[in-house]
Amino acid sequence: MFGKRAFQLLKEQASCEDGQLIQFDQDAFDKVIKECDEHNNQLQSSIRKIEEQKLDIQTTRNENHFGAVIHHLSLIRNKRCLMSYMYNRAEIIQSYKWKNIGRILPREIQKKLNYSELEYFKNHSAVVDSYINELDLDLTVDMVPPKDPYIRVRVLDEIGNEVSLGDLALSLTKDSLHFLRRTDAEPFISQGLMEEFLE
Amino acid sequence: MASSWDEEFGSAGPTEEEAGSDVELLKRAWRNEKASPEILQFQSELIRRVHEQIQLQEERVEEFVNDKMDDLVVSLHQMDLDRTQYLLKSYLRIRLHKIEKYMFHISKTDLLNRLSEQEQIFTQRCIEIMEKHLHQSVLSKLPYGYQSVTKQSISSEEDDMVPAPELDTFVFCKTKSAVGAFQLDEMGDEIVDLVADDLYVLRYKSIKGLVENGQIDLI
Numbered sequence: 001m002f003g004k005r006a007f008q009l010l011k012e013q014a015s016c017e018d019g020q021l022i023q024f025d026q027d028a029f030d031k032v033i034k035e036c037d038e039h040n041n042q043l044q045s046s047i048r049k050i051e052e053q054k055l056d057i058q059t060t061r062n063e064n065h066f067g068a069v070i071h072h073l074s075l076i077r078n079k080r081c082l083m084s085y086m087y088n089r090a091e092i093i094q095s096y097k098w099k100n101i102g103r104i105l106p107r108e109i110q111k112k113l114n115y116s117e118l119e120y121f122k123n124h125s126a127v128v129d130s131y132i133n134e135l136d137l138d139l140t141v142d143m144v145p146p147k148d149p150y151i152r153v154r155v156l157d158e159i160g161n162e163v164s165l166g167d168l169a170l171s172l173t174k175d176s177l178h179f180l181r182r183t184d185a186e187p188f189i190s191q192g193l194m195e196e197f198l199e
Numbered sequence: 200m201a202s203s204w205d206e207e208f209g210s211a212g213p214t215e216e217e218a219g220s221d222v223e224l225l226k227r228a229w230r231n232e233k234a235s236p237e238i239l240q241f242q243s244e245l246i247r248r249v250h251e252q253i254q255l256q257e258e259r260v261e262e263f264v265n266d267k268m269d270d271l272v273v274s275l276h277q278m279d280l281d282r283t284q285y286l287l288k289s290y291l292r293i294r295l296h297k298i299e300k301y302m303f304h305i306s307k308t309d310l311l312n313r314l315s316e317q318e319q320i321f322t323q324r325c326i327e328i329m330e331k332h333l334h335q336s337v338l339s340k341l342p343y344g345y346q347s348v349t350k351q352s353i354s355s356e357e358d359d360m361v362p363a364p365e366l367d368t369f370v371f372c373k374t375k376s377a378v379g380a381f382q383l384d385e386m387g388d389e390i391v392d393l394v395a396d397d398l399y400v401l402r403y404k405s406i407k408g409l410v411e412n413g414q415i416d417l418i
Contacts, residue, residue, distance in 0.1 A: 033341070036341055037342060072354075075342070075345060076345065079337075079345055079352075082337045083333065086332070086336055090329065090332060090333075091299075098296075116335045116336040120329075120331075120332040123328040127325060128295070128321075131295070131321045134320075137287070137291070139288050141288075142281070145285050146282060148278075
């Protein structure tokens with residue numbers, strides 16, 4: 001059945017949780033590309049047959065014409081599926097920049113991307129960064145409406161002993177509690193290294 | 200809000216009228232942008248003023264801290280500053296997300312004129328990297344004639360692969376002044392009487408023009 005493989009590819013991605021990525025299915029992807037090639041070959045040969053019969057391409061309505069139409073439609077359907085697959089993944093990759101995951105993606109996420117996607121992440125981060133620098137406003141902090149200027153935080157992972165935040169030098173060891181300015185703590189919280197301590 | 204402190208401590212900040220209403224204007228612009236499915240006109244004058252005021256207030260807070268002012272007073276100023284900062288950043292972020300989502304659509308229509316200069320550069324760069332990425336991973340492997348990013352194939356008459364915002368979505372809105380009898384769609388089937396200060400739920404497409412003129416606010 002034409003287009004079934006492309007459909008499977010999309011189904012895989014859709015079955016994932018919102019905002020999450022699955023492993024890039026290079027195998028399925030390549031198979032769909034190959035299908036497109038075959039469709040194209042069939043399409044070209046149908047057109048050639050029409051030409052050989054010395055009939056007008058625009059108006060002929062014989063079996064070759066309809067065969068060509070079916071191959072053309074299947075090809076563009078496959079194209080739409082592949083583009084949709086890549087585009088949706090690219091949107092999720094864009095969201096990583098805004099979650100403040102950092103310059104380098106964590107290993108588990110890196111494994112799921114193909115080479116072009118890794119490059120896209122770097123490029124996208126750079127584009128956003130250059131906009132931020134133009135405006136001189138860090139848009140990756142202050143992600144939630146402020147309730148308190150200071151919050152209590154608990155450090156989840158060892159960050160370091162002599163971390164300087166503003167003009168304070170703190171010892172951010174695991175499980176230590178601190179009373180920090182929200183803007184200082186935000187990058188750590190979004191990376192999962194700290195959590196807000198609510199009573 | 201911030202300005203009432205100015206009066207007490209006599210600093211040379213913006214007057215009560217200006218500062219109060221600028222934050223209000225920013226809040227309104229932020230709400231409209233948040234609720235609207237498409238990107239709206241960039242409020243460049245407003246943003247420039249707010250940016251200046253934020254910087255002034257940051258300096259003021261630092262002075263207070265250096266003068267060992269009462270903690271409570273400092274933190275109230277800081278809160279106010281944080282709130283304004285949040286509004287400003289959120290406004291800019293919402294716009295960037297819309298650009299990221301509809302980059303091709305924006306660049307090919309007159310929506311591009313609604314963007315600030317930096318946003319236009321951002322759009323251009325986004326398109327460059329997206330095209331490169333799609334070309335590298337998909338399009339270069341497809342047969343000749345099917346390699347366009349925006350057209351399904353060279354036989355497509357127009358760009359048929361450009362995602363565009365859904366203008367038919369319903370939005371909550373509130374009228375600022377009476378508009379009177381208003382036609383909701385082209386066929387003149389439905390006419391609604393828009394009274395001042397009333398809440399409505401309408402399709403965004405119908406009230407697009409009113410939002411642009413400032414006669415209606417989105418909630």
